[in-house]
Amino acid sequence: MGTAASSAPDRIIAPGFIDLQVxxxxxIDVAHAATEDDWRRLDQLLVAQGVVAWCPTLVTAPLxxxxxxxxxxxxxxxxxxxxxxxxxAHLEGPFLGGxxxxxxxxxxxxxxxxxxxxxxxxxxxVTLSPELDGTSRAVALLxxxxxxxxxxxxxxxxxxxxxxADAGATLxxxxxxxxxxxxxxxxxxxxxxxxxxxxIPTIICDGVHVHPVAVxxxxxxxxxxxxxxxxxxIALVTDAVAWRSGAVGGLGLVRHGDDAPRRPDGTIAGSALxxxxxxxxxxxxxxxPAAALAAASRVPAEVLGExxxxxxxxxxxxxxxxxxxxxxxxxxxxxxxEVWAA
Numbered sequence: 001m002g003t004a005a006s007s008a009p010d011r012i013i014a015p016g017f018i019d020l021q022v023x024x025x026x027x028i029d030v031a032h033a034a035t036e037d038d039w040r041r042l043d044q045l046l047v048a049q050g051v052v053a054w055c056p057t058l059v060t061a062p063l064x065x066x067x068x069x070x071x072x073x074x075x076x077x078x079x080x081x082x083x084x085x086x087x088x089a090h091l092e093g094p095f096l097g098g099x100x101x102x103x104x105x106x107x108x109x110x111x112x113x114x115x116x117x118x119x120x121x122x123x124x125x126v127t128l129s130p131e132l133d134g135t136s137r138a139v140a141l142l143x144x145x146x147x148x149x150x151x152x153x154x155x156x157x158x159x160x161x162x163x164x165a166d167a168g169a170t171l172x173x174x175x176x177x178x179x180x181x182x183x184x185x186x187x188x189x190x191x192x193x194x195x196x197x198x199x200i201p202t203i204i205c206d207g208v209h210v211h212p213v214a215v216x217x218x219x220x221x222x223x224x225x226x227x228x229x230x231x232x233x234i235a236l237v238t239d240a241v242a243w244r245s246g247a248v249g250g251l252g253l254v255r256h257g258d259d260a261p262r263r264p265d266g267t268i269a270g271s272a273l274x275x276x277x278x279x280x281x282x283x284x285x286x287x288x289p290a291a292a293l294a295a296a297s298r299v300p301a302e303v304l305g306e307x308x309x310x311x312x313x314x315x316x317x318x319x320x321x322x323x324x325x326x327x328x329x330x331x332x333x334x335x336x337x338e339v340w341a342a
Contacts, residue, residue: 009325012289015297015310016052016319016332017275020125020202020235021090021173023057024242025274030056031069032245039076043083047332047340049274050296052319053085053309055125057239060093060103063115074122084334087304088124092173095138097129098155101178102269111138123147124304127173130156130164130189143168148304151199154189155180161189165198171303174239175201175218176210177268194221200303202237205281206273208260209239212285219287219295235299236278236292241270276321276329283327 024030025045028038033056046054056073058066070089077086093103095111111134116126126142127150128135139149151164152173157180172193182190193201201222205215222234243261261269275296282292294310301310308316318336323329332340 011330012293012323012325012327013312014293014321014323015301015312015316016321016334017050017279017296018087018300018304018306018310019046019051019054019238019240019275019296020171020300020303021057021092021237021239022046022051022054023059023240023270024245025240027242027244029242029245030073031058031061031065033076034072039079040083044340046084047334048329049276050279050321050323050329050332051084051275052317052321052332052334053087053301053306055087055090057090057092060096060100060107062107063094063109063112066091070120070122074120077122083339087306089122090125090127091119091123092127093153095128095132096153097131099129099153099178099180101153102263102267103153111135113138113141116141117145119145119147125150125171127152129154130160130169135160135164136167139164139167139169150202151189151193153178156189158187158189158192161192162196165192165196170199171235172199172201174209174237175203175234176214177204194218197233200233200235200299202235204239204271204273205236205278205285206260206271207281207285209268209271212281215282216286219282219291223291233299234295235303236275236282236295237300238273238275238278239270240273243270243272276323276327280327289327 028041033039058069073089094107094109096108100108111132116138125148130151142149149169150171150173151169175193180188193199241261260271263269279292279296283289298310320333322331330342331338
């Protein structure tokens with residue numbers, strides 16, 4: 001604790017971080033993680049950045065490739081409490097719209113309601129695009145099954161985006177990226193994401209995907225929209241990829257340039273960001289520390305309905321991070337046990 005002479009703390013204790021979008025880290029790609037050693041390696045990489053729970057993310061790929069990958073994620077989720085909790089898979093595609101970004105356009109397809117209806121219980125989050133035929137039916141179907149629906153990779157206009165929110169979508173995938181630009185007469189999905197309390201946008205705070213000024217503007221627009229306590233209705237994600245492996249899910253070859261992983265044509269393909277760095281970056285950009293910490297813990301927990309995560313209160317899980325005053329990670333605790341220390 002701080003002394004009487006100073007209000008600055010010696011360290012900060014906060015809820016452990018929750019990442020809703022992780023394609024991989026370093027040399028391990030979620031889509032190809034096949035062995036116990038692969039998942040242990042991911043565990044180690046995640047706790048070293050303060051992540052106590054996460055959503056392994058699969059990018060757009062041929063439909064027949066999803067089943068074995070989801071089976072492996074389900075096995076990883078069943079391993080118990082000694083590692084970061086796998087809260088469920090995030091399917092980022094293949095039902096995307098006019099802004100596929102780094103996703104392979106060969107595998108971007110129209111919505112298949114039968115396929116969505118047959119998804120296994122391990123699927124917790126699906127990103128799809130509001131402008132597609134059948135989006136509202138797909139959103140309703142998924143919500144009835146307890147799946148969180150996120151809107152992204154889209155050129156949708158405001159009316160199409162609002163219709164998806166009306167149907168039950170509650171999240172927006174990596175705000176500003178792979179999304180139609182905000183215009184003052186055509187605000188589109190970005191405009192809705194910044195103003196509609198039913199939607200929580202996620203944002204990649206590496207200083208490459210989104211300019212610091214835009215990050216600060218997004219936090220300012222969303223402050224207080226996530227419920228009581230004045231916490232921002234915005235969640236930090238890393239969208240991290242296994243950039244050292246050279247191939248990410250169905251995206252093909254990826255190289256790490258001077259700023260971010262990219263496809264050979266220069267398209268940004270995920271990030272090399274860690275969640276502790278995302279929090280520190282947000283604060284460096286001008287976001288209040290409490291807001292940045294909430295965006296990495298409480299808000300993503302609320303999105304997934306994880307009432308016992310993301311809070312420091314009686315009855316919540318003892319999943320914690322210990323940070324220095326300048327937000328350098330010092331330790332990660334899961335279930336009341338220290339699992340990583342600097």
